[in-house]
Amino acid sequence: MKFIVDLTMGKLVKWLRIAGYDTVFYNSVEVDRIIEIASKEGRIILTRNSNFIKRRKKTLEERGVQYLLLASEIVDMQLRDIAAHFMLNLKKNSFTICIDCNKPLTNISKEDVAGKVPEYVYQNYSEFVQCNSCGKIFWAGTHKKRMDDRIAAILEN
Ligand SMILES: [Zn+2]
Incomplete structure (x- = not known):
């Protein structure tokens, strides 16, 4: 499972990588670019921006891009929501990806x-x-x- 995360959620990016999930980040202003990357690389979009999801819902569905709107600003809560939503075991693959460069x-x-x-x-x-x-x-x-x-x-x- 791979993710693409809003630039503003740097801590979440770090912790997803520690948990072993390939995670990249992009500036949320570039909405079309995020959707394109998610679609091309099979990444799930994680965002706190409900307008983004509201405005692009149709495009996301058409392109088969999965997403999760996160309610909390707190990284622990975000991780808990992500783990629950996608049924992830965050411990299972921890320490398989570099925190700095997202490489194995x-x-x-x-x-x-x-x-x-x-x-x-x-x-x-x-x-x-x-x-x-x-x-x-x-x-x-x-x-x-x-x-x-x-x-x-x-x-x-
Ligand atoms: Zn590295």
């Missing part, structure tokens, strides 16, 4: 990260992943725990 992460051995991550990280972690595009290295301690904690909190509320 691949496993990298502990030996290969020696000298490339802080010493305490090297000593304390054994699983590492690297972005194929920007080369950034992530380890389970950084965002995975925060992601898991946040998702757990969202589901409890």
Whole structure:
């Protein structure tokens, strides 16, 4: 499942990528461009702009573009609505996409990260992943725990 999100919802973009969903953002002024990209790349439009949906409902339906109008400004609530609406398990694929460039992460051995991550990280972690595009290295301690904690909190509320 892939998404296209209003530029104003940067936090949501970040968290969807942490959860492993291919997510891009665009300026919501360019409505036709958003619809075109969503249609071409099979992306679901996430927006808080009800006028956008109201005005383009027919076009969206004609082109078979899925969308979800988000009511909340709070990213936790947005994630909860998205997960409920599309029946997503936000933990299942977490840590498979780079937060910065939206490209796949691949496993990298502990030996290969020696000298490339802080010493305490090297000593304390054994699983590492690297972005194929920007080369950034992530380890389970950084965002995975925060992601898991946040998702757990969202589901409890
Ligand atoms: Zn990257």
